[in-house]
Every structure is written in structure tokens, then in C-alpha cells.
Amino acid sequence: MPNLRIISDNAVSRVATLVASTTTGGLVAANLAKDTKSNVHRATGTSVTYTLTWAAAEPIGCVAIPFCNLSPTSTMRVRAYASNGTTVLYDSGAGLACPAPAQRPRGFTAAQAASAYAYGGGAYARRWFNQVSAFKLVIDIVDTNNLQGYIEAACLVVGPIWSPTYNASATSVSVIDRTELSRSAAGDQLADPGTISRRVPVDLRKMSPADRARFLDLVRNSRAYPVLLSVFPEHADLELERDHMLYGRRTKDSDIAYQFSSVYSTTLEIEEI
Structure with a gap:
């Protein structure tokens, strides 16, 4: 894969x-x-x-x-x-x-x-x-x-594509539903439907020095610029690929931690535009 x-x-x-x-x-x-x-x-x-x-x-x-x-x-x-x-x-x-x-x-x-x-x-x-x-x-x-x-x-x-030497160790997909819930005077729960998008965090627990340098270049770019992320590119499970591919912006800063012997780790979280 x-x-x-x-x-x-x-x-x-x-x-x-x-x-x-x-x-x-x-x-x-x-x-x-x-x-x-x-x-x-x-x-x-x-x-x-x-x-x-x-x-x-x-x-x-x-x-x-x-x-x-x-x-x-x-x-x-x-x-x-x-x-x-x-x-x-x-x-x-x-x-x-x-x-x-x-x-x-x-x-x-x-x-x-x-x-x-x-x-x-x-x-x-x-x-x-x-x-x-x-x-x-x-x-x-x-x-x-x-x-x-x-x-x-x-x-x-x-x-151009950046693909790390070592794959992500963990990921997930969150469906962000902006529907607002409220209560009427009679106690009924009301729903005001909102938009829906996705958020995908990626855990990179093992990065080489070259990947660390490339990742730093990536995060130095402002969050104003979206990135395209595909966690499972060309995977046999087509729905898995679809659900973990998104075009969006970083939602938070990504700390790069030194682990051991020139091995680094970080997390990346992208929310769909």
C-alpha cells in the first residue's frame, strides 16, 4: 500500500x-x-x-x-x-x-x-x-x-507530491456537523441543519531527517493555503480512499518532536475547506 x-x-x-x-x-x-x-x-x-x-x-x-x-x-x-x-x-x-x-x-x-x-x-x-x-x-x-x-x-x-519515508502510524476521519440544536418553550428539541465537512488527523510517529525538513517547509506555509491530503492513495478499498482524501487547511500548529537517533515525530490535522 x-x-x-x-x-x-x-x-x-x-x-x-x-x-x-x-x-x-x-x-x-x-x-x-x-x-x-x-x-x-x-x-x-x-x-x-x-x-x-x-x-x-x-x-x-x-x-x-x-x-x-x-x-x-x-x-x-x-x-x-x-x-x-x-x-x-x-x-x-x-x-x-x-x-x-x-x-x-x-x-x-x-x-x-x-x-x-x-x-x-x-x-x-x-x-x-x-x-x-x-x-x-x-x-x-x-x-x-x-x-x-x-x-x-x-x-x-x-x-508535486510529498510522501514520507514511513507511513502514518494512525489516522481517523471526523464528520463535522454544524447543525445547531435548541429547545423550544414547550421543551421540544429543535434542529437548525448546518453544513457538513470532514477533518482528518494524521500521526507521523517516525520521520527521517529529510522528511522532517520537508515537513517543516510544509507547515511554514500559512494556513491560508489549502493542501490536498490522501491517506490511502490508490488503495484497493475505494471507499477508504475516498473517506480519507480531502482538500483543506491545517487546523492547528504541528509540533515536531525529536525521538531518538535522528528520528522525529509530528501530527498533522486537515479540515476540509
């Missing part, structure tokens, strides 16, 4: 151009560069191509699309190009994009749940590969079984 993977530097924030092959109304491709799930890009049908270009080479080892309405049978193809825009450095071919179906919150139909991002619905698409330095990226998505009849996505994450 691969070790956990983190993308802490999203190259989409530096993109020179970001173009979608089709767009519905004002739901433009530029929304993919925003770290929110309430602004989306929407294609006109069940296939779309995203083309990104940069002025300088960007190291890329993953393309991820948090908060999308893709079905489990959707496919993603990633092609990376050199500075001339025509020499192909990497071609993934078409492969399954999403690890498992979207969660279906109570009160939502399956089609509604596909884009119920604020209430725990929606999916995460991802494609992992060996890192390349690219000036241009083309992402083809096909989802003929899409329940809503069009492709929608809120965020796009592209960047």
Missing part, C-alpha cells in the same frame, strides 16, 4: 491560462482556481477538456479535482507537455477518475448528492503519476453515466 501523499503547493494558483472546452453560462473555468466549493465550473455535457499553461516549468505528480459531480465510471486522461506545447512528456491514457461513489446525505436523491458539496456529498477525482516538469497540461474527462447530465467541478489541484 502506498504511503500517504500531500500536495502543499497548488500550481493552479500560478497558471497563465486555464481554459475549458465547454462552459455553461457564467460558471466559468476560472472558478477552478478558487479555494471554495460554492463557485464551480460547469460543462455543457458529459465530457470536458481543461487546458492549463504556465510561463515557467511546474513540477507535477498529481491532478486532483476536489468537489466534483463525477460518477465512479468517469475517466480522466492527463497529458503533460514541454515548453513548445507540442512535445508530450507524459500521457496517462484514460483511467478511472473517482475512487468511489459520492456519499448520499439524507434528504438528497443520488443525483442531488452528486453536487451536495456543502453537506458531505460530491466526489474527489484524482490521477497520480511520476513527477514531470511541464509548461502545459491537458486534462480530458468523460463521464457518460453522470447522474446530472453535465460535468461540474469546484476546485482543481495540480502539483
